[in-house]
Amino acid sequence: MCGIVGYVGSPEENQNYYALDVVLEGLRRLEYRGYDSAGVAVVDGDGITYAKKAGKVAALESELAKGVFPQSKVGIGHTRWATHGGPSDVNAHPHVVDHGRLAVVHNGIIENFAELKHELSALGYNFVSDTDTEVAATLLGHIYNEVQDLTEAMRQAANRLEGAFTLLAIHPEQPDRIVAARRNSPLVIGLGEKENFLGSDVSGFIEFTKKAVEMPNDHLVVLTADSYEIRDFAGNPATGKEFEVAWDAAAAEKGGYASFMEKEINDQPAAVRDTLLGRLNEKGKLTLDELRIDESLLRSIDKIIVVACGTAAYAGQVARYAIEHWCRIPTEVELAHEFRYRDPIITEKTLVVALSQSGETMDTIMAVRHAREQGAKVIAICNTIGSTIPRESDACLYTYAGPEIAVASTKAFLAQITAAYLLGLYLAQLRGNKFADEVQLILDELRAMPEKIASLLERSEEIAQLGRDMKDASSVLFLGRHVGFPVALEGALKLKEIAYLHAEGFAAGELKHGPIALVEEGQPVFVIVPSPRGRNSLHAKVVSTIQEIRARGAVTIVIAEEGDTAVEAYANHIIRIPQTPTLLQPLVATVPLQIFACAVAGAKGYDIDQPRNLAKSVTVE
Numbered sequence: 001m002c003g004i005v006g007y008v009g010s011p012e013e014n015q016n017y018y019a020l021d022v023v024l025e026g027l028r029r030l031e032y033r034g035y036d037s038a039g040v041a042v043v044d045g046d047g048i049t050y051a052k053k054a055g056k057v058a059a060l061e062s063e064l065a066k067g068v069f070p071q072s073k074v075g076i077g078h079t080r081w082a083t084h085g086g087p088s089d090v091n092a093h094p095h096v097v098d099h100g101r102l103a104v105v106h107n108g109i110i111e112n113f114a115e116l117k118h119e120l121s122a123l124g125y126n127f128v129s130d131t132d133t134e135v136a137a138t139l140l141g142h143i144y145n146e147v148q149d150l151t152e153a154m155r156q157a158a159n160r161l162e163g164a165f166t167l168l169a170i171h172p173e174q175p176d177r178i179v180a181a182r183r184n185s186p187l188v189i190g191l192g193e194k195e196n197f198l199g200s201d202v203s204g205f206i207e208f209t210k211k212a213v214e215m216p217n218d219h220l221v222v223l224t225a226d227s228y229e230i231r232d233f234a235g236n237p238a239t240g241k242e243f244e245v246a247w248d249a250a251a252a253e254k255g256g257y258a259s260f261m262e263k264e265i266n267d268q269p270a271a272v273r274d275t276l277l278g279r280l281n282e283k284g285k286l287t288l289d290e291l292r293i294d295e296s297l298l299r300s301i302d303k304i305i306v307v308a309c310g311t312a313a314y315a316g317q318v319a320r321y322a323i324e325h326w327c328r329i330p331t332e333v334e335l336a337h338e339f340r341y342r343d344p345i346i347t348e349k350t351l352v353v354a355l356s357q358s359g360e361t362m363d364t365i366m367a368v369r370h371a372r373e374q375g376a377k378v379i380a381i382c383n384t385i386g387s388t389i390p391r392e393s394d395a396c397l398y399t400y401a402g403p404e405i406a407v408a409s410t411k412a413f414l415a416q417i418t419a420a421y422l423l424g425l426y427l428a429q430l431r432g433n434k435f436a437d438e439v440q441l442i443l444d445e446l447r448a449m450p451e452k453i454a455s456l457l458e459r460s461e462e463i464a465q466l467g468r469d470m471k472d473a474s475s476v477l478f479l480g481r482h483v484g485f486p487v488a489l490e491g492a493l494k495l496k497e498i499a500y501l502h503a504e505g506f507a508a509g510e511l512k513h514g515p516i517a518l519v520e521e522g523q524p525v526f527v528i529v530p531s532p533r534g535r536n537s538l539h540a541k542v543v544s545t546i547q548e549i550r551a552r553g554a555v556t557i558v559i560a561e562e563g564d565t566a567v568e569a570y571a572n573h574i575i576r577i578p579q580t581p582t583l584l585q586p587l588v589a590t591v592p593l594q595i596f597a598c599a600v601a602g603a604k605g606y607d608i609d610q611p612r613n614l615a616k617s618v619t620v621e
Helices: 019-029 057-064 113-122 132-147 150-160 260-266 268-276 295-300 310-327 336-342 362-373 388-392 411-431 436-447 449-457 460-469 484-499 508-513 538-551 586-603
Strands: 003-009 037-044 047-054 074-080 095-097 102-110 163-170 178-183 188-191 195-199 211-214 219-223 228-232 242-244 303-308 331-335 350-356 377-382 395-398 475-480 502-507 524-528 555-561 573-577
Touching: 003 019, 003 102, 003 163, 003 178, 019 037, 019 057, 019 074, 019 195, 037 057, 037 102, 037 163, 047 057, 047 102, 074 102, 074 163, 095 132, 102 132, 113 132, 132 150, 132 163, 150 163, 150 178, 150 219, 195 219, 260 268, 260 586, 268 411, 268 436, 268 449, 295 411, 303 310, 303 336, 303 362, 310 331, 310 350, 310 411, 310 484, 331 336, 336 362, 350 362, 350 411, 362 377, 362 388, 377 388, 377 411, 395 411, 411 436, 411 586, 436 449, 449 586, 460 573, 460 586, 475 484, 475 508, 475 538, 484 502, 484 508, 484 524, 484 586, 502 508, 508 538, 524 538, 524 586, 538 555, 555 586, 573 586
Parallel strands: 303 331, 303 350, 350 377, 377 395, 475 502, 475 524, 524 555, 555 573
Antiparallel strands: 003 074, 003 195, 037 047, 037 074, 095 102, 102 163, 163 178, 178 219, 188 195, 188 211, 211 242, 219 228
């Protein structure tokens, strides 16, 4: 969602950077979050100088080029994804109030903004935008004029606000600082030499420092060039956990590819490999990154619920097959935004597994909180160290996929599946469902997957050409069975997200129960075929499905293992994938669908990395 950057440098001449340069660089690196407008504000003598513009950061830079911006050492910036009020210059952040003396940027949604707006209007305040942010800024300014201290004003304002928010504020009467507050919305502190930073995530300041501090929830921070001071909303001193960012600015560059998505598709062998690294302790046992649950309790769980949204939910569906097979524990997969509203049956013997790339997905955060309130234990699978979901969970398994910039998830999906396999094996080992040699055998198969993915990527051009040839299709269907079903769902989602095509994923066995009515002459249909090896009757059933749809005029694009000759008579196009154990097949079967969607979107001339109406991290409900 919205991106936030803050910078405080030393006032010494030629010391550190100027705020505008730092903030703009941070906003560029946060563009992947999705946004519709951008703005910056800096302390300028006894006032605030600011600029904001609907559109991309480039539009803001064009606006800035029209004048001379002051060489300030204190500034804040924002990229906005519209919630209250449409994309426009006036609704863009920062919001500058109190006769131009107070500038505020905000991420999140203020749920009681209408009540506060009515109250402030009665006091004589006028509003020029449609946003909840201007209401929060006006409230902050009103309190400041009473207490004459920005930190105390922010504390009081935060206690009046309901909902989710990160607020950053600057004021010329306290020109050496930024005061920020956080509730249920991401914020990270960056530490430099005689300069400090704030960001929605570390991408906002990774160009300048790798030292960071986790910002606790329901806390505020006073940031100066030499220090940071964290307090809770009652005013009590607090601390945040310092950590080192494990990746550098170069990791967020395209690396010569046409899009971040294409780069991230090609990053997947490393993402899977790195997620598998260092998982065995000195006794050869699988371990989690963070475990705050007694192992005896994990042995007693009788149900697992996976909560996630979008692509992560499909990773959760793959996880269900593996966990149930290896652990013999009933496993459900729930969309996080539906989970707590249907009054789910949760006990102290329920384990909830929360999947999120960013760790800031608001629907999933709220599902985690609801689960813990009901007595369940929560294990997070997440790609962002120190983010909200891992912090609020009882245990965590990190996916070491590195930063994912493109809005449409690729490497995070494969890394989440890999981590879910590790979790399933960990539970199977802990509960005695698998012997050590059985766990080791599956781990060896998993360690072979990066090379198999890499071999598939070597043939990506032929898959991309198929996508370019089919760019004018009006609809594409995807079919799969067993673990191939969530792969089909993910393939359809990718086309929807970046190519704006109607696409549907179906369980292949469901075809005769209705969806086959969609099949007509020339209809493209992807079919994910399970392995013919082993005692698996599904292969023959899926081949029969291909025959059925081919007989009705479908153009069949078949994803099948190398050596599978049974599909050849019924496929218009065959995409070969390496031979892989059934449960692990999604790690290779998904890749051609990602390449295909990326190629279709590129051929249509769309912005692959920032598709319309979407944001990378959905930080509001």
